[in-house]
Amino acid sequence: MRNFVKLLSFNTFIPFFYPALMLPIDHYRKKAFKKMDFKLGDKVIVPGSGAGHDLTIIPKDVEVVGIDISDVMIGISKIKLKAYGRDKNVVVKKMDAEKLPLGDNSFDKAILSLFLTVVFDPKKAFAEIVRVIKPGGKILVFDHLFRKGELPSIIAKPIDSVLKYSFASVTRNIDEIIEGLPVVIEEVIPGDPVGFVKSFFIVKQ
Numbered sequence: 001m002r003n004f005v006k007l008l009s010f011n012t013f014i015p016f017f018y019p020a021l022m023l024p025i026d027h028y029r030k031k032a033f034k035k036m037d038f039k040l041g042d043k044v045i046v047p048g049s050g051a052g053h054d055l056t057i058i059p060k061d062v063e064v065v066g067i068d069i070s071d072v073m074i075g076i077s078k079i080k081l082k083a084y085g086r087d088k089n090v091v092v093k094k095m096d097a098e099k100l101p102l103g104d105n106s107f108d109k110a111i112l113s114l115f116l117t118v119v120f121d122p123k124k125a126f127a128e129i130v131r132v133i134k135p136g137g138k139i140l141v142f143d144h145l146f147r148k149g150e151l152p153s154i155i156a157k158p159i160d161s162v163l164k165y166s167f168a169s170v171t172r173n174i175d176e177i178i179e180g181l182p183v184v185i186e187e188v189i190p191g192d193p194v195g196f197v198k199s200f201f202i203v204k205q
Helices: 002-010 013-034 072-082 122-132 154-165 174-178
Strands: 043-047 063-068 092-095 106-113 133-143 183-190 198-204
Touching: 013 133, 013 183, 013 198, 043 122, 063 072, 072 092, 106 122, 122 133, 122 174, 174 183
Parallel strands: 043 063, 043 106, 063 092, 106 133
Antiparallel strands: 133 198, 183 198
């Protein structure tokens, strides 16, 4: 039932809610993208690419694969990519991020923007992303996640008690998500004015 509610959310109001949510943190998101140091010919995977909000700001000289489970999101993103003239270097496919039909070590970088808080099983999904990223490859996690030792705020807990049964959880811990995987968090910078959202720069070992 919980997963059904999530899927229903992704196919109804989320395609319109997400762009509005991104507006106040857009500056921080673009700053994080620039720090990814995209190179000519890079292959980039964007799980949970949604309505294509992130796909249009990745440089044109890299190859991008966006994946999502929502037909509505995919349809919107394809229209947006065509309007932006980005449909030549970006493809969007329907896939389950927890079971990627993609080869090991096949991408140079990954962008996970407000993804790990909405995916059904964040540990399983992140393990799949790590699998398809080449050793030395970079992963940007732009999300409202906590670190080990940090306690979810008095505000986050009651919000999460409602949201986790719909489309998101705001008390997930990134250290628990990446535990046991061959990755290291190299840098963390604020992703909004108060630091609720953060940019985690992660490298596969």
